[in-house]
Amino acid sequence: MSEPRDSLFEAPPMADQERMVEAILFATADPVTVPQLAGRMPHGCDPATALARVRIHYEGRGVTLQRIGDAWAFRTAPDLGFLMQHEVVETRKLSRAAIETLAIVAYHQPATRAEIEEIRGVSVSRGTLDQLIELDWIRLGRRRMSPGRPVTFIVTRHFLDHFGLESARDLPGLKELRAAGLLDSRPPPGTEDEEAEATQDDLFEDDA
Amino acid sequence: MSEPRDSLFEAPPMADQERMVEAILFATADPVTVPQLAGRMPHGCDPATALARVRIHYEGRGVTLQRIGDAWAFRTAPDLGFLMQHEVVETRKLSRAAIETLAIVAYHQPATRAEIEEIRGVSVSRGTLDQLIELDWIRLGRRRMSPGRPVTFIVTRHFLDHFGLESARDLPGLKELRAAGLLDSRPPPGTEDEEAEATQDDLFEDDA
Amino acid sequence: MAQDTYDTADTSVAARIAAEALIVDVGAFEGPLDLLLSLSRTQKVDLRKISILELARQYLAFVEQAKALRLELAADYLVMAAWLAFLKSRLLLPPDPDDEGPSGEELAAHLAFQLERLEAMRNVAARLMARDQLGRDIFARGITEDVTRVRRVTYTATLLDLMQGYARIRTRDDFRPFVMDRENLMTMEQALDRMRHLIGFAGEWTDIVSYLPPEWDHDPVRRRTATAAHFAASLELAKEGKIEIRQGETFSPIHIRKRAPRDV
Numbered sequence: 001m002s003e004p005r006d007s008l009f010e011a012p013p014m015a016d017q018e019r020m021v022e023a024i025l026f027a028t029a030d031p032v033t034v035p036q037l038a039g040r041m042p043h044g045c046d047p048a049t050a051l052a053r054v055r056i057h058y059e060g061r062g063v064t065l066q067r068i069g070d071a072w073a074f075r076t077a078p079d080l081g082f083l084m085q086h087e088v089v090e091t092r093k094l095s096r097a098a099i100e101t102l103a104i105v106a107y108h109q110p111a112t113r114a115e116i117e118e119i120r121g122v123s124v125s126r127g128t129l130d131q132l133i134e135l136d137w138i139r140l141g142r143r144r145m146s147p148g149r150p151v152t153f154i155v156t157r158h159f160l161d162h163f164g165l166e167s168a169r170d171l172p173g174l175k176e177l178r179a180a181g182l183l184d185s186r187p188p189p190g191t192e193d194e195e196a197e198a199t200q201d202d203l204f205e206d207d208a
Numbered sequence: 209m210s211e212p213r214d215s216l217f218e219a220p221p222m223a224d225q226e227r228m229v230e231a232i233l234f235a236t237a238d239p240v241t242v243p244q245l246a247g248r249m250p251h252g253c254d255p256a257t258a259l260a261r262v263r264i265h266y267e268g269r270g271v272t273l274q275r276i277g278d279a280w281a282f283r284t285a286p287d288l289g290f291l292m293q294h295e296v297v298e299t300r301k302l303s304r305a306a307i308e309t310l311a312i313v314a315y316h317q318p319a320t321r322a323e324i325e326e327i328r329g330v331s332v333s334r335g336t337l338d339q340l341i342e343l344d345w346i347r348l349g350r351r352r353m354s355p356g357r358p359v360t361f362i363v364t365r366h367f368l369d370h371f372g373l374e375s376a377r378d379l380p381g382l383k384e385l386r387a388a389g390l391l392d393s394r395p396p397p398g399t400e401d402e403e404a405e406a407t408q409d410d411l412f413e414d415d416a
Numbered sequence: 417m418a419q420d421t422y423d424t425a426d427t428s429v430a431a432r433i434a435a436e437a438l439i440v441d442v443g444a445f446e447g448p449l450d451l452l453l454s455l456s457r458t459q460k461v462d463l464r465k466i467s468i469l470e471l472a473r474q475y476l477a478f479v480e481q482a483k484a485l486r487l488e489l490a491a492d493y494l495v496m497a498a499w500l501a502f503l504k505s506r507l508l509l510p511p512d513p514d515d516e517g518p519s520g521e522e523l524a525a526h527l528a529f530q531l532e533r534l535e536a537m538r539n540v541a542a543r544l545m546a547r548d549q550l551g552r553d554i555f556a557r558g559i560t561e562d563v564t565r566v567r568r569v570t571y572t573a574t575l576l577d578l579m580q581g582y583a584r585i586r587t588r589d590d591f592r593p594f595v596m597d598r599e600n601l602m603t604m605e606q607a608l609d610r611m612r613h614l615i616g617f618a619g620e621w622t623d624i625v626s627y628l629p630p631e632w633d634h635d636p637v638r639r640r641t642a643t644a645a646h647f648a649a650s651l652e653l654a655k656e657g658k659i660e661i662r663q664g665e666t667f668s669p670i671h672i673r674k675r676a677p678r679d680v
Contacts, residue, residue: 020291023291026557027558061227076231076235076561080228085565086564088568089570090567091572094572094573099577103579120585177579235560282557283550286554289554297551307545329447370550370551372547372548372550372554379544396523
């Protein structure tokens with residue numbers, strides 16, 4: 001603690017100096033430096049000591065005294081930052097491109113981007129895949145052992161949970177989709193159908 | 209303490225609730241109500257109890273927890289105002305008419321313009337009321353259920369906050385004025401008794 | 417509470433100066449009630465014990481002085497003067513038993529009440545303004561943190577969306593090209609088969625278009641494929657020596673007829 005610089009005026013008791021630091025830091029619109037504190041407190045005060053005591057007093061409280069450069073300010077305790085946010089959740093329907101991409105990954109996994117594009121007949125934007133990854137519905141699988149070693153995409157556990165599936169094998173096959181009226185019910189040329197069915201079951205070979 | 213409303217989620221320990229109240233109130237310059245606190249704290253919290261504990265914790269400190277109407281806010285201790293010269297917001301000096309009008313609204317609320325004029329003995333200029341409304345110290349109350357259904361004026365939470373009042377019942381000298389009969393509505397002799405009497409004390413009725 | 421608002425020290429000189437000040441400052445008064453309250457202070461008593469009769473005399477004297485000094489007095493000062501003159505006469509004269517209206521005492525008591533109330537309001541207004549005020553003596557939080565509204569968008573899709581999406585792709589890829597194209601395509605074989613049956617009846621030059629089956633004649637796509645198939649078929653028949661073909665000029669109709677049997 002510093003020597004009393006001026007014997008004419010008794011510096012206020014440390015408890016009061018602590019209160020002063022507390023009030024100044026609370027009310028000031030910017031972080032405050034020790035010299036600034038000294039300039040505002042009565043002569044003979046020891047702001048550095050008072051500051052240290054305030055800091056200890058607020059340890060573990062909802063607000064804590066934080067150093068910002070050479071200045072000090074009260075800040076919300078880091079673990080309570082969530083109280084300063086009011087979350088508004090907005091639910092939107094997934095775009096058609098995203099649904100189709102997701103469906104292709106689900107039915108054909110592991111699927112490369114080129115394969116997805118081939119099946120959809122249009123190019124797949126990076127954003128669509130990113131969105132599905134962000135939603136934690138698809139993730140990167142093993143690289144394909146073909147030229148260029150392209151990455152593959154597969155569906156996640158979270159995807160299965162969301163769609164209420166035990167495994168991707170539970171996804172209905174084309175025949176079932178057709179039976180459910182989801183596919184054109186016109187009898188297609190048989191071979192084409194078999195072929196589609198066959199490729200689709202690659203991954204699910206142990207499917208009955 | 210209230211019954212746990214939801215057994216699915218355990219409310220955080222009271223020490224944590226105290227920290228949350230502290231953080232929320234520190235983050236804003238405006239008073240916060242108990243329902244607002246409850247809305248931001250996790251489910252099952254008891255902000256009223258937490259507030260009471262925070263208030264005790266801050267007793268005698270440089271900042272204290274103040275009740276303002278139905279809301280709460282941290283404010284610097286009144287004896288430390290001298291430290292905050294930098295923070296003083298220069299306000300336009302109010303005219304005598306404005307100050308008296310404010311006092312009449314505060315002590316007689318809800319007060320009609322005619323009542324203010326009757327007490328002051330002069331007409332109240334539109335500008336005076338506008339100025340007080342602009343300062344957010346008075347606002348329109350319910351219309352008086354008397355002929356012409358005149359609008360009434362009442363003081364705001366901001367008025368209480370500005371003058372450090374917990375409620376309008378804490379206005380200085382209110383009890384003495386009431387005891388002396390100076391807040392009674394006394395029509396001039398010879399005029400018909402109006403129903404003004406009944407509505408006069410609306411806002412103070414739960415006063416001891 | 418009124419007695420502490422003015423000083424006890426007073427002399428007749430001070431009273432005279434005060435009276436003169438009143439005249440000079442008439443514009444500073446907020447109406448007759450304000451003036452009356454100022455005049456009442458010279459009586460140095462509790463407002464509850466004030467002599468309204470004396471106050472009325474003071475006010476009327478003030479108005480007389482103001483007139484003598486040719487000061488412009490607002491109408492309400494004169495109205496008050498008239499009313500106080502009436503009150504004064506009521507207070508001085510014995511009550512008239514036939515008078516229905518309020519007594520002089522009642523009117524005086526009400527005026528005393530009004531003065532006391534105005535005084536009380538001024539006192540509490542002063543006390544209110546003397547309180548610690550926010551932003552002057554008491555301060556709010558300087559660094560505020562706004563509650564940020566975080567907009568989190570979640571996307572949903574149902575299993576049905578997923579299956580419909582897949583079905584949509586599959587329908588497009590697998591079935592459309594085959595089913596639709598077969599329906600709208602006539603092969604040369606079909607046309608040849610048809611023409612072999614019909615050619616036996618075509619002794620005269622006939623436009624090839626008239627050989628098209630009626631169900632292929634309307635839709636442009638079907639008409640085109642049928643025309644092409646029939647033309648190809650007619651070339652095949654000509655090669656076989658079954659028919660003759662002629663066309664007058666480029667883009668004009670193509671005619672065919674059964675080739676007349678020659679002597680073998």
